[in-house]
Amino acid sequence: MAPSVTHVTGTISGDVEVRFTQDGIAVCRFRLTETPTHWDTATRKWRDGAPITYICTAWRDLARNAAESLVDGVTVLVKGRITEIRDNSLYLSVDDLGISLRRRIAYTETSLPSPIAARPYTPPPAPPPAPVPQPAAGQPGSPPAWWQEKRATRWS
Secondary structure, eight states: OOOOOEEEEEEEEEEEEEEEEOOOOOEEEEEEEEOOEEETTTTTEEEOOOOEEEEEEEEHHHHHHHHHOOOTTEEEEEEEEEEETTEEEEEEEEEEEEOOSSSSOOOOTTOOHHHHHHHOOOOOOOOOOOOOOOOOOOOOOOOHHHHHHHTTTEEE
16 A cells, blocks of 8 residues: 655754664654644634644755755644554655745745845935026016015014
8 A cells, every 4th residue: 555645734843853764864754733623613713723743854966955944933834645643643755845925925046046145225415406506686587686685684
């Protein structure tokens, strides 16, 4: 009988451990917690069910990438095979792994923003306003002489 393949969405609980076999093959292990929700028809609300704990094991490149990418509290999507059920935990051999984009942004090596994008932006100083030329007294369109006198004394 082939092991059953399952897809799980959960949150990383604790640190991700990576070790190497004697042959140099990377093995990564992490704990995943899924909290299923159920619709309660009596109260007409969603209720959290009992949390399900998974012990996940990944191998080779997937193990290296997981150890570099995953931290406590990150929500992930896991495709794997159930290998064992022991001590109220399901053991998964991980075939594929991805970070959930529901609550965060993930960058790949090719889509990382440049270091210039992380630098704070300081807008250039605004140029001072250009002085408005006043027509000389006595020319058409100029204010009367008393206006210039009052303006020069700051309207006192």
